[in-house]
Amino acid sequence: MSNKAPTVLETHSLQVGFRNRAGDKVLFEPLSLALNRGELVCFMGLNGAGKTTLIKTLAGIHPPLEGVVTTTQSVAIVLTEKITGTQMTVRDLVTYGRYPYLDWWLTLSAHDQAIIERAIQQVNLSAIADNQLSQVSDGQLQMALIAKALAQDAAILLLDEPTAHLDLNNRVEIMNLLRNLAHRAGKTILVATHELDLALQTADKIWLATPNKKIITGVPEDLVLDGSFDSVFQLKGFDLKTGKITHQAYRPLSIALEGSSHEFLWTKNALERCGYKISSESSLHLAVGINKEQLHFTISAHEATHTVSTLKELLEYLAKVDQ
Amino acid sequence: MTRGRYGLNLLALTLMLGLLFLLNVSVGSAALSFAEVVQGLFSHTGTASEIVWQFRLPKAITCIVAGSALATGGLLMQTLFRNPMAGPDVLGLTSGASLFVALLLMAGRYPSVTSIIVPGAWSVALAASLGGIMVFIVVIIIARYVRDNTSLLLVGLMLSAATSSIVSVLQFTSQADDLQTFMIWMLGSVGSTNWAELGVLCSIVCCGLLISISMVKVLNGMLLGESYATNLGINMKRGRLAVVLVTGLMVGAVTAFCGPIAFVGLAVPHLIRLVVPASNHKILLPAVMLGGGLLLLVCDMLAQMPGSRVLPLNAITSLIGAPVVIWMVIKAKRISV
Known part of the structure; x- marks a missing residue:
């Protein structure tokens, strides 16, 4: 299915990294990547591989060293950065999604308000919409940030570690929500994560950052069978092919x-x-x-x-x- | 539903400001009855009229204008640095302004603050603003390298200390008359502004307040941080520059005419957040502007309380501000921008 879907975001020989006086710090080899409509892509790799920087570069908030990101669609982001304003409510945060459409005095039309309420409902936060951010759980805060991105009405969602520090139940809830958004609402979603098990079970496609600064792309199962995951993560006692921790029989029985x-x-x-x-x-x-x-x-x-x-x-x- | 409550709070603040303005005008070192004050307001002859028009009205208006300017400057800085301990006096803006005023005064071109005529008023105000803006730029550059609240605070303290020490050197080499003028000015006063100076102060501060109001979207965006704000189509570079210029100008102008008034900029935004629990600047900004005026009117009245002798304004603002800061440090985990 993904082969026929139109490409909504592409990079051509994109160089991602930082420029400083000592010279360029390049995080990846020149990248030529594509995201297709209605696709949930999990972006995996070791910590420090440069996942956050690539996401920021794709979103246009970090300048590429070289090359271009081309997209005809709007992009919304969910990052791990801290938000100040503990007196901000969940609804206030979701309202930020409408900012690109609002005037200087932030006048909300009935249309804007409807979109905000719908986004809050989509992430099941209606009951706590008026709670302050300091009073909600980490999982609820992530959901609120996703709702903000939804209110932004963007075709492409880029998320950086949305399931970090969450318990299993919240992680599954978020991944299911993202999968539904991709498959039912036709959003294109890229999620940086290092939750191997969840990514394997939900992603349509995997981007895998390798230690030699390349990004391998493919269907999750293909990457399992050809050993790409093993070589990147150097799995210790986790048998990816069965999806379980390997056990050594230590009893004679x-x-x-x-x-x-x-x-x-x-x-x-x-x-x-x-x-x-x-x-x-x-x-x-x-x-x-x-x-x-x-x-x-x-x-x-x-x-x-x-x-x-x-x-x-x-x-x-x-x-x-x-x- | 909550919007209605914010509206009521704003209305209550406005009414209180009006009431305190009247109260402030009707008390002072000269014993005038309320009837005499009202009479003085509407006639143009007699002692009562003289006192009301030449002393009390300018002073009360200065309180409101200076208070609003300092409190708004504090709010803008707290939002920009995403740091609850930021404020014009804490981060050395007032010291920078003081330094430039001292340079002007003690260079001998202006014999005393009180004798400044209109063109002089403008130059002192602009010099002070320049000093404030310069310190602000230095703080911003350093803030890129230090991320936590305490370090930034420390940097502010050091900048204050550095500018103050230059002022001390200037004092050491200046004449006795200038020195005394400067020392009195350092204590902070809202009572020495004449109508011409008030005109300069009002024009600068009103411009600053209007620009602040027009930046509601940018300021709200700053709460999310640069990445999110940029993604939402907000120009953060321009926003930061605007905050620096507006805050520097307003704080500089106030410092030029009233001296370095402490704590108002730091404390008012926090006090207001207790009454109006919001992070949206559309609600916070007007409330903080009203709150700043309110606090200075109260402080000014307290300064005159003991009777004939008028206490220095900074003593009172510090008396109110210091406990607020201590309380903030104790509750540091809960206090935020």
Whole structure:
């Protein structure tokens, strides 16, 4: 789908970096990148790779060393920079999105007000719209900043680490919101993040900043399979191909596990986490199932069977057997 | 709904300002009854009229104009630096203005402040403004390198100290008459302005206040920081320059005629935020302008309280300002621009 969508922002041999007396500090090799309409792109890379500077350059608020950013559309940004004005309310912050359209006395038309209210609703902040920024959580502040960008009515949204310092629930909420905005409202969205798991599950495309100052672009799964992520992040104990932390079996006991669906997966998780090896050749059989809406785990070895109903009991029993 | 409440607060501030203006005009070292004051206002002969028109009215108007100018300057600086401790006296603007006034006075071209005639009034005001603007530019350049509140404050203190020491050297080499004039001027006074000087002060300050009002969008943008503001189509470079010029001019003019009045610029924006909890300059600016006038009217009346002897204005503003600053430092985590 993304192949057919029109390109809304392009860079041609763009050099990003800082210019000072000692000379240019170039952050990337000359970049030729493109963002297409209705696409959610996650921009990943190690800390200090220059993600923030590239985003600012794309937004036109940081001058490029060389090259150009061409876009026919307006760009709105969400940054990590601190906002002063603790007496500012959520609605005040969202109102800033209308500033490009307002006169010097900031007169809001009914149309402006409708857009502001809609943006607040889109991020589910209506209940706290009149709260001061000092009273809202970090997640709510991020949502308010996204609402500000939405009120700006821009076709392109560039976000710098919008999920940093948030808990899992808030991170998922924000990524889902961004995905919906891209797919349903046709916004083009670039998110700088280092949340690997979330990016893999939500992004249409990944921009991956490599240590040798290049940016690899591609569909997330392709980059997983060709090992690009591994080489950039030097993953330590996280198996990207299964999406899980790798476990070393440190107990002598191996278990042949039978079962299906969630119960099977979580039992496997518990056993591997505790250092048991899962092997279909083991003589120790464990069957997981549900009988009359009640979980049961049946362990059978050499004709003897034992049944428990929670994983805690199961693990305690196995620990005894292991000794 | 909240907008209505802000409107009411503004109305209340305006009424209070009017009331205090009348009160301020009706008290003074000469014992005049309220009826005599009113009579003096509308007649052009007699002692009462003389006192009201030559002393009390100029003084009360000076209070309002100077207070508004200093408070607005404080608000603009706090917004520009995104720093609650910024203010014209804290960051050395008033010292810079003082230095230039001292240079003019003690260079011997102007024998005393009180004898300044109109062209002199303009030159003193502009010289003081120039001093303020120059210090402001130095502070802005240094502020690029220091980001935290305390360091900027320290830089301001150092600049004040440096300019004050040059003033001391000037004092040391000047004649006794000039010295005394300058010392009195340093104590701060709203009572020595004549109508001609008031005209100069009013024109400069009114220009400054009008330009400030016209910059509501830019000032609000400054609260978000340069990146966001630029993305919203706000020209920050021009905005910063305008704040420097407007603040420097207003503070300079006030300092030229009233001396270096302390704390008003720093304290009023915070006091106003307690009454009008807003960060939108469309609401804050008018409130701060009214609040500055109010505070100086009150301070001036307190300075005359003990009876025949008039206390120096700076003693009173410091008496009110110092606790405000201490309170701010204690609650530093909650106080913000």
